[in-house]
Amino acid sequence: MCPDAVSAAFGNGGIEITWVTVADATAYEVYRKDGYEEYQLISTATSPSFSDTSYPKNLTVQYAVKSLSGTFPSPMSDPSESLTEWIRNIKVSKLQYTDRVSLSWEKQVEADEYVVYRGAYINDSPIEIARFSSSDSIVEYSDVYVGSGVPEVNVPYYYQIRWVKTGIEYGSSSPVHLGVYSTSVDTGEPGDDDIQTVSGGTYVQDPSYPPIVYSFGDGDGGVEADVDWYIYEGNKGDAVSVEIQKPASFEDNELYIQFSYNDVLSSPIPISGLSHQEIYDIPDPLFSGESTSLFFKIYPVTGSSENKIGSYTVSISNSL
Numbered sequence: 646m647c648p649d650a651v652s653a654a655f656g657n658g659g660i661e662i663t664w665v666t667v668a669d670a671t672a673y674e675v676y677r678k679d680g681y682e683e684y685q686l687i688s689t690a691t692s693p694s695f696s697d698t699s700y701p702k703n704l705t706v707q708y709a710v711k712s713l714s715g716t717f718p719s720p721m722s723d724p725s726e727s728l729t730e731w732i733r734n735i736k737v738s739k740l741q742y743t744d745r746v747s748l749s750w751e752k753q754v755e756a757d758e759y760v761v762y763r764g765a766y767i768n769d770s771p772i773e774i775a776r777f778s779s780s781d782s783i784v785e786y787s788d789v790y791v792g793s794g795v796p797e798v799n800v801p802y803y804y805q806i807r808w809v810k811t812g813i814e815y816g817s818s819s820p821v822h823l824g825v826y827s828t829s830v831d832t833g834e835p836g837d838d839d840i841q842t843v844s845g846g847t848y849v850q851d852p853s854y855p856p857i858v859y860s861f862g863d864g865d866g867g868v869e870a871d872v873d874w875y876i877y878e879g880n881k882g883d884a885v886s887v888e889i890q891k892p893a894s895f896e897d898n899e900l901y902i903q904f905s906y907n908d909v910l911s912s913p914i915p916i917s918g919l920s921h922q923e924i925y926d927i928p929d930p931l932f933s934g935e936s937t938s939l940f941f942k943i944y945p946v947t948g949s950s951e952n953k954i955g956s957y958t959v960s961i962s963n964s965l
Contacts, residue, residue, distance in 0.1 A: 646719055648673065648693070648710045653725035659698035660728060662708045666693045667719070670712040676721070680704045680813060684721070689713075703815045705729045735806050735818040748804055749785040750818065756808035761786050764803050764820070771805055779808075 648664040655661075662675060675695045676684040688695055700706050708725040711718040737750045748761065756779040762771035775786050788804075803820040 646712060647722045648712055648719075649722065651708060651710050651722045651725045653706075653708045653728055655728065655730070656696065659696045660700055660706070660708075661694065661696055662710070662725065663694045664710050664722065667712040669714055670719075671715060672713040674711040674713060674718060676709045676711070678707045678709070678724070680706075681811070684709055700728075700730070702730050705813050729814065731807070731814065731817040735808060735816055737804070737806050737818040737821050746804075747785060747787045748806065748821065750806045752779070753808040753816065755810050755815075757811065758809040760807045760809060760814065761788075762805040762807065763788065764805075771803070 646667050648667055648670075651662065651664045653660055653662045664673070667673075671691075673690045673693065673695075674686055675688045675690060675697075677687045677697065677700065678684045679701050687697065687699070697708075705727050706729070707727050710722045711720070713719075735750050735753065737748055750759070753759075758779060759777045760773055761775040761777075763774045764771035774788065777786070803822045805820055806818045807814045808816050
C-alpha cells in the first residue's frame, strides 16, 4: 500500500517531507523530481518523515514516497506540493519619479520570459503585475501612479523581477524597495514656487531596512536648473546624510547640492564621481533634533544648453 498525504514544506535548513504511516511498512523510499527530470530515489527512511538538505536551487522540486514491506516496494504515492528556492541573481536598477517608478534589469541569456512582482509591505507576498517575453527588446518596466489607484501614496512598496524558462521561474532579484512616498507640493519653503515633498514617515528610520532611494524628474525634460527644491520629512534628528548618483551626462563638479534648514542655506557642495555613489553629510547644524524637515536642491553650473537634469537619485539614510 502506497503512503497517503505526502506533504513538503520549507523547514529549518531544508525541505521537510511527511506522510501517513503505512501499517506493516518496514521502511520508506523517498523520491525527488527536479524540474522536468524523472523521479530519483534520494533516501530511505524508517519513520514517516524526511528532511532533504541537498535539493537543487532555482529548480521546482516535488516528492513522492514508496513504502517497503521487506524488500517489496509499494506503488508510488501521489506527488507532494511543488517547491522552489530561488537564488537572487538578477541585478535591478530603478528610477522613481513623482508619477511612476521605472525598473530595468540585466538580461538572462536562457530566459523565455520576465515577470514583474509588486508587494505592498515588507512581509507581504508580492503579486504578479506584468510579464514580458525575452524576445521583447525591452528589459524595463514602468509602474505608473494613477490617482488613488495602485500603487498608492504612503505605502512602502517593493518590487521583484524573476526570469522564467519553460514555464519555471529559475531566478529572482532581491527586493527593490521604494519606501513611503508622497506626491504633495509645499510652496511655503524656502521661497520657490515648486517644492516637492518626499515623506519618509517612520519607514526610513528602521535600521533593519536599507536606505530609501528617491529619483526626481518631471518625466519629460528633466528638472529645471536652480528651480526645484525637495523636502525630506522624517523623525526628528535621524536623517544624517543624502546619497546621490549623478547622471553620466554630467562631468565632475558640474552638479551641486545645496541644503536649506530654517531659512539657513548651506554652501553648495559639488557632486563628483561618475562611476559610483557619493554620500554627503548634512552640514551641522542644518538638521538637528529640533526639526523634522530638510530642504535640498540639485542644480548644474554649466552653460544654458545643459540646464536640465534628466533624472538623479537621492537616498536618505539615518545614523542608527
